[in-house]
Amino acid sequence: MTTIVMKFGGTSVANIERIKNVADIIVNKKKEGFKIAVIVSAMAGVTNDLVEKSKAISSNFSNEEYDVLLSSGEQVTSALLSACLIDKGIKARSMLGWQIPIVTEGQHKNSRIISVNSKTILENLNNDHVVVVPGFQGLSEKLRISTIGRGGSDASAVALAKALDADRCEIYTDVEGVFTTNPDICDQAKKIEKISYDEMLEMATLGAKVMQSSSVQKAMMNDVEIYVKSTFAPEKDGTQILAEDKISYDKVITGVAYTRDDAKVTLVGVKDKPGVASAIFKPLNDQNIVVDMIVQNISAETQKTDVTFTIKRDDLKKTETILGGLKSDIGYDKLSTDNKVSKISIVGAGMITYPGVAFKMFNALASKNINILVISTSEIKISVLIDNKNTELAVKTLHSAFELD
Secondary structure (H helix, E strand, C coil), X not given: CCEEEEXXXXXXXXXXXXXXXXXXXXXXXXXXXXXXXXXXXXXXXXXXXXXXXXXXXXXXXXXXXXXXXXXXXXXXXXXXXHHHHHHCCCCEEECCCCCCCEEEECCCCCCEEEEECCHHHHHHHHCCCEEEEECCEEECCCCCEEECCCCXXXXXHHHHHHHCCCCEEEEEECCCCCECCCCCCCCCCCECCEEEHHHHHHHHHCCCCCCCHHXXXXXXXXXXXXXXXXXXXXXXXXXXXXCHHHCCCCCCCCEEEEEEEEEEEEEEEEECCCCHHHHHHHHHHHCCCCCCCEEEEECCCCCEEEEEEEEEHHHHHHHHHHHHCCHHHHCXXXXXXXXXXXXXXXECHHHHCCCCHHHHHHHHHHHCCCCCCEEEEECCEEEEEEEHHHHHHHHHHHHHHCCCC
């Protein structure tokens, strides 16, 4: 009998009616003969409410107790869903992270799963039980409840699938799968049937909200095949995320992604000497500011360089303060910033062997009079920074240019 892991996010279990709908999906899967372990998120809005309660208690709320508090949301969902399954005649039980245990390491509020003891879960599965596990939580090495951070329930699902040697991990969301771009801004967006781990990792990093990048990376490292499906149309196939060698590519580009939360920083007239890049980026790293695109232009005449890079918009004021205080140490003439930018990216494993992809992208944008501010590339991705007023036009233009419509 095949084992599968099914994960249901916050919108899927937002209220009692939706929890009953999830139970029906599980019942139908059970009738197909599967052994089923389920990961659930907190009901929609519950986690935010718990965060607000912590703030009302203290602005310096204990990290250890914060994890106890926030993990309770998923615990509620697991109990409700288990009881609902039992009411429908299915043998089921909930198992909390500390009962299994799901062992974590690292800091509270942002721990990492290092092991899952599958023994008790397997015993229950072999006894025909559906096991419902609250996502996002585990047990620290100091025997304290821990939470896994953003996208934690996806990470829980992937880790559990690996531990159980499951045939696949099904991620249920409010969309029917992974699309070639955001359907909200491009009517021509199409559902992708199969996408590689590498492509999905790039898409997730670049703003696709179906899965968190860390969970995709964990799935790739452990060769866990993922199916992204809709809770509200479970009969549809969704998108399969798997190894690249299992996919036959008929298009150069798989998708167009974008982010609107970037900011551009330029240091003008930086002295061109060894160690200057380290002097710029080490202080930012020390403050956990993530730097993305980096471009350096050296003037042969002045022996000075302009250094341009992008960061998240929320980090802009902190970055200005840090670099402003280091002007004499770094040795630059002027600091300029721009927070009205967007990053547009094309992603596809097909571009590895296909020439002229960059030209096609740049030419398509030029045809719409869209100016490119910064360019960065990887093996399967090309990203450009543009004025944010052109975001939707750029996405639609590239989607059409690469025949994704």
